[in-house]
Amino acid sequence: MTAAGDTQRRQRADARRNIAAILDAALACLSRDPDASIGDIARTAGVGRVTLYGHFPTRAELVDAVFARTLAEADETLNTVDLTGDPRAALARLVASSWQIVNRHRALLQAAQRTxxxxxxxxxxxxxxxxxQALIKRGRREGVFRTDLPTTWLMAAFHNVLHGAADEIAAGRLNEKAAGRTIVATLLAAFTAPGQLVQQVPL
Incomplete structure (x- = not known):
């Protein structure tokens, strides 16, 4: 192997380490402050601004990259959730994992919305x-979830309740320990067809 080849490999390895450090720092900084500056992120990553801009030419590109990576990691977690069986129980299991992810990355979402x-x-x-969407549609087919409202509206309710819970936790109006149960109870009440008994399921 030539010296030039060794140098290129080291440079690529250094670049990968720098990118990982920058993304980790961006997540940490933006989770504390959605308006965190490039300078704050570079200092936290232990790299210079020139190095950071070499990988992410704009703040928007950096926010986009860390948001995409965070969503990909969250998706890996949610892929392990069992969504089979009773749609109500599956909904509760999905909420149990989803709301914590939403709550943990609330400030990052704010940064993305602004950027x-x-x-x-x-x-x-x-x-x-x-x-x-797939879970709601299955629940509708099986007669468990209401069919008098559009699926898209029920999906919006799911996401809005999760994000609303994160906002309430941040404001001190919702106890974090009670959040999962509160979200599930709210969504089951919203998803149950009119005239049917709302069946609560354990988390």
Missing amino acids: IGSGRIREQHEIPHQRV
Whole structure:
């Protein structure tokens, strides 16, 4: 192997380490402050601004990258959730994992909303949306979830309740330990067809 080849490999390895450090730092900084600056992120990552800009030419590109990575990691977690069986119990299991992710990354979402825009956020949420949509549609087919309202509206209710719970926790109006039960109870009441008994399920 030539010296030039060794140098290129070291440079690529250094670049990968720098990118990982920058993304880790961006997540940490933006989770504390959605308006964290490039300078704050570079210092936390232990790299210079020139190095950071070499990988992410704009703050928007950095926010987009860390948001995409965070969603991909969340998707890996949610892929392990058992969504078979009673749709109500499956909903409770999905909420148990989802709400904590939403709560943990609330400030990062705010940074994304301020930086990359709603269209890009919707695009990156496509896979999580498909997961919720499939569960709601199955619940409707099996006569468990209401069919008098559009599936898209029930999906919006799911996401809005989760994000609303995160806001309430941050404001000190919702006890974090009670959040999962509160979200599930709210969604089951919203999803149950009129005239049917709302059946609570354990978390």
